[in-house]
Amino acid sequence: MYVQSARQNRAARSIRGPQSALTDFLASQNISAHQIRADADARRQAAAAAAAAAGEQATNSAEPGSEGNDEDGDADEDGDEVASAATTARRAQEEKRKKQAQAIEKIKKSKAYQKRKKDADESDSDDIADAMFREKLPPLPGQMENCEICEKRFTVTPYSRAGPNGGLLCTKCAKDLAKDDGPAKKKKKKVAGQGAGRRKVQSRILDGTYSVGAKSMMTLCIETLAKNIDLAVELGDLPAPLVDKIARQLSKRRLLTPQSLDLFLQPQCEDVNVYDGSRLSSYDYIRIFQQVTKLKNLKIRNAIQFKDDVMAYLITRNINLDGIHLHGANLLTEDCWRTYLEAKGEHLKTIKVYYTDKHFGDDLVASLRDLCPSLKRLKISNNQKVSDKGVEHLANISTLEHVSLDLRTFTSTEPYLKLINSIGSNLRTLSVKQVMDLDDRVLDAIHENCRSLSKLRITDSEVMTDPGFARLFKNWGNKPLTFIDFQRCRQVDAANPRENPHLVGLCSDGFRALMEHSGKGLKHLNVHACRHISQAAFEDVFSAEKEYPEMTHLEVSFCEDITDFIVGSIFRSCPNMKELNVFGCMKVKSVRVPRGKILVGVPNARGMIIEGFED
Amino acid sequence: MDDSAPSRYITLVSSDDFEFVVLRDAAMISPMIKSMLERRGPAGMSLLEAQTGRCAFPEITGQVLEKVVEYFHYWYKNRNREDVPDMDIPVELCLELLMAADYLQLDSKS
Numbered sequence: 182m183y184v185q186s187a188r189q190n191r192a193a194r195s196i197r198g199p200q201s202a203l204t205d206f207l208a209s210q211n212i213s214a215h216q217i218r219a220d221a222d223a224r225r226q227a228a229a230a231a232a233a234a235a236g237e238q239a240t241n242s243a244e245p246g247s248e249g250n251d252e253d254g255d256a257d258e259d260g261d262e263v264a265s266a267a268t269t270a271r272r273a274q275e276e277k278r279k280k281q282a283q284a285i286e287k288i289k290k291s292k293a294y295q296k297r298k299k300d301a302d303e304s305d306s307d308d309i310a311d312a313m314f315r316e317k318l319p320p321l322p323g324q325m326e327n328c329e330i331c332e333k334r335f336t337v338t339p340y341s342r343a344g345p346n347g348g349l350l351c352t353k354c355a356k357d358l359a360k361d362d363g364p365a366k367k368k369k370k371k372v373a374g375q376g377a378g379r380r381k382v383q384s385r386i387l388d389g390t391y392s393v394g395a396k397s398m399m400t401l402c403i404e405t406l407a408k409n410i411d412l413a414v415e416l417g418d419l420p421a422p423l424v425d426k427i428a429r430q431l432s433k434r435r436l437l438t439p440q441s442l443d444l445f446l447q448p449q450c451e452d453v454n455v456y457d458g459s460r461l462s463s464y465d466y467i468r469i470f471q472q473v474t475k476l477k478n479l480k481i482r483n484a485i486q487f488k489d490d491v492m493a494y495l496i497t498r499n500i501n502l503d504g505i506h507l508h509g510a511n512l513l514t515e516d517c518w519r520t521y522l523e524a525k526g527e528h529l530k531t532i533k534v535y536y537t538d539k540h541f542g543d544d545l546v547a548s549l550r551d552l553c554p555s556l557k558r559l560k561i562s563n564n565q566k567v568s569d570k571g572v573e574h575l576a577n578i579s580t581l582e583h584v585s586l587d588l589r590t591f592t593s594t595e596p597y598l599k600l601i602n603s604i605g606s607n608l609r610t611l612s613v614k615q616v617m618d619l620d621d622r623v624l625d626a627i628h629e630n631c632r633s634l635s636k637l638r639i640t641d642s643e644v645m646t647d648p649g650f651a652r653l654f655k656n657w658g659n660k661p662l663t664f665i666d667f668q669r670c671r672q673v674d675a676a677n678p679r680e681n682p683h684l685v686g687l688c689s690d691g692f693r694a695l696m697e698h699s700g701k702g703l704k705h706l707n708v709h710a711c712r713h714i715s716q717a718a719f720e721d722v723f724s725a726e727k728e729y730p731e732m733t734h735l736e737v738s739f740c741e742d743i744t745d746f747i748v749g750s751i752f753r754s755c756p757n758m759k760e761l762n763v764f765g766c767m768k769v770k771s772v773r774v775p776r777g778k779i780l781v782g783v784p785n786a787r788g789m790i791i792e793g794f795e796d
Numbered sequence: 797m798d799d800s801a802p803s804r805y806i807t808l809v810s811s812d813d814f815e816f817v818v819l820r821d822a823a824m825i826s827p828m829i830k831s832m833l834e835r836r837g838p839a840g841m842s843l844l845e846a847q848t849g850r851c852a853f854p855e856i857t858g859q860v861l862e863k864v865v866e867y868f869h870y871w872y873k874n875r876n877r878e879d880v881p882d883m884d885i886p887v888e889l890c891l892e893l894l895m896a897a898d899y900l901q902l903d904s905k906s
Contacts, residue, residue, distance in 0.1 A: 393876065416891070419891075
């Protein structure tokens with residue numbers, strides 16, 4: 182075989198003039214320049230034929246009637262296609278040959294050719310024309326080429342771009358060129374893409390802002406405004422709730438800058454809510470007090486630069502705040518807090534302090550009783566300094582109506598008992614988070630003392646028991662609560678996760694008693710990870726004859742016994758339900774969600790299916 | 797006109813006397829317009845607007861009202877779709893539209 186083909190090659194070889202040194206060298210290395218050229222030709226031809234065939238096929242399928250006019254019109258469909266493909270290939274080859282011949286003719290007429298011919302007059306004229314024709318062809322994929330712009334050598338690929346003068350470009354130059362004229366093309370693509378997209382929809386479901394149909398016009402306007410906030414000079418006389426909405430929207434993308442802060446500082450305002458102050462400096466905070474002279478309520482989140490000198494300035498001004506809400510103000514020292522409370526504490530009704538490590542401790546809490554005689558609402562969240570002692574001091578502040586504690590120190594039951602026994606009767610809000618060690622005595626104390634409670638939160642207790650919860654709600658003289666959060670009050674034992682012999686945490690009986698007592702008025706209920714509430718308890722509570730008209734938010738994530746049936750029952754029993762969370766409820770599979778309600782955390786890829794929308 | 801079924805279309809008039817004829821159902825997204833067109837008012841009488849199907853908005857310019865009307869139909873067209881592309885709000889009209897949206901109570905989802 183090999184011998185034969187070699188002879189063929191030799192026979193096909195035309196008689197040429199003297200060979201170049203390179204060809205000689207290649208020949209000595211057993212590489213035939215002719216072979217390379219023949220291979221390249223074959224590759225090029227195959228590619229052209231394939232392209233032509235594809236083109237032909239496309240036209241054929243576009244006009245099926247014309248196909249039969251070929252010589253083998255009576256053949257069956259498959260044969261017809263093959264035959265037509267073969268003829269088209271042949272035709273394309275012929276065409277190509279013709280074109281090549283034309284091109285060579287053209288080259289022969291050109292000046293460059295005449296000049297070259299003169300230079301090497303004894304060699305074959307066809308050879309020169311042939312060589313010049315090859316020079317003009319674009320390099321093949323896989324070959325090396327010099328980039329037209331940077332003149333570096335690079336490998337040609339099918340994706341290599343043509344430069345402005347027809348040559349090819351290396352990847353880097355092609356990218357640079359694409360950058361220059363790219364945007365126009367990209368914009369077109371965006372317009373073509375319709376709809377908000379699955380990702381966006383899922384994100385809105387998690388945000389709880391999902392609804393069927395278009396967004397409200399106000400939302401659209403506020404979003405547009407937030408995107409272009411740098412263009413706004415002033416907000417005019419928009420109503421305060423609207424301004425607040427805009428402020429919230431800005432914080433979503435951390436857009437509140439010293440410039441855009443000015444939009445929210447109206448002299449007649451009483452409330453300033455800075456939802457994200459991470460880009461503001463101490464000076465910007467001082468500016469708030471300079472411009473908003475009637476300030477009553479100040480709320481700043483991420484108030485990193487709210488330092489001693491800002492507080493010192495606030496003390497010197499004639500501003501008596503009703504409420505102060507500081508989040509993350511870790512540079513504010515305890516001494517400064519004390520000075521402020523001594524100077525202005527008598528007006529304060531609300532103090533909310535979030536995320537402080539060192540500077541809001543037991544001593545300060547102890548002095549609140551004397552310094553803030555009208556304090557009604559106190560929230561200390563994510564605090565590393567207040568301990569049992571501080572909680573005990575709270576028991577002395579008889580004016581308190583709302584207490585929220587989320588302490589990072591390890592607290593025990595006794596101080597809370599003292600707190601509830603002394604001021605429990607006034608309390609409307611009691612929220613204690615992450616209290617691993619609180620036991621049933623606290624529940625009993627609430628049952629004994631609290632009569633005007635409307636919001637109750639106790640989370641992460643690992644000691645409270647189901648009978649304790651049941652005792653709390655049975656025959657309790659308190660009106661129905663509107664907000665209950667008992668998340669993660671459950672037994673924790675990695676070795677025996679399912680068994681719960683001592684009925685630790687909120688279980689079936691507690692849950693039944695809870696809904697019996699508060700179901701009528703309850704708006705928010707969170708029993709996240711109360712794993713031992715049984716299927717039967719859920720089915721009883723959400724049975725057909727029971728209705729909970731106020732319930733809007735329910736969180737039953739990681740309650741293992743929630744099934745499709747229970748989810749359906751919940752939607753039936755709670756006609757005003759807005760959002761139901763079922764993360765980790767693996768028995769929820771394909772429940773239909775009524776329109777206008779949101780089911781978050783369905784444990785499959787398809788997610789929430791709205792009734793009437795399944796296809 | 798009073799006793800027969802009301803027309804499917806209503807007319808909104810801007811401060812500079814541009815008139816927009818809008819599908820009644822689409823305009824009902826605005827609680828404000830809805831209450832203006834209530835057939836039975838609090839005293840058992842309907843307002844002039846309800847009788848004529850014409851609502852005048854002396855605070856809203858034609859330019860803004862045009863966009864509002866566009867929104868009405870955009871909302872109406874998409875009321876049953878799950879995956880709705882946002883309508884384009886021209887930046888220069890944004891604040892005025894916001895005022896109009898507030899006036900027409902277009903903030904709640906219905």
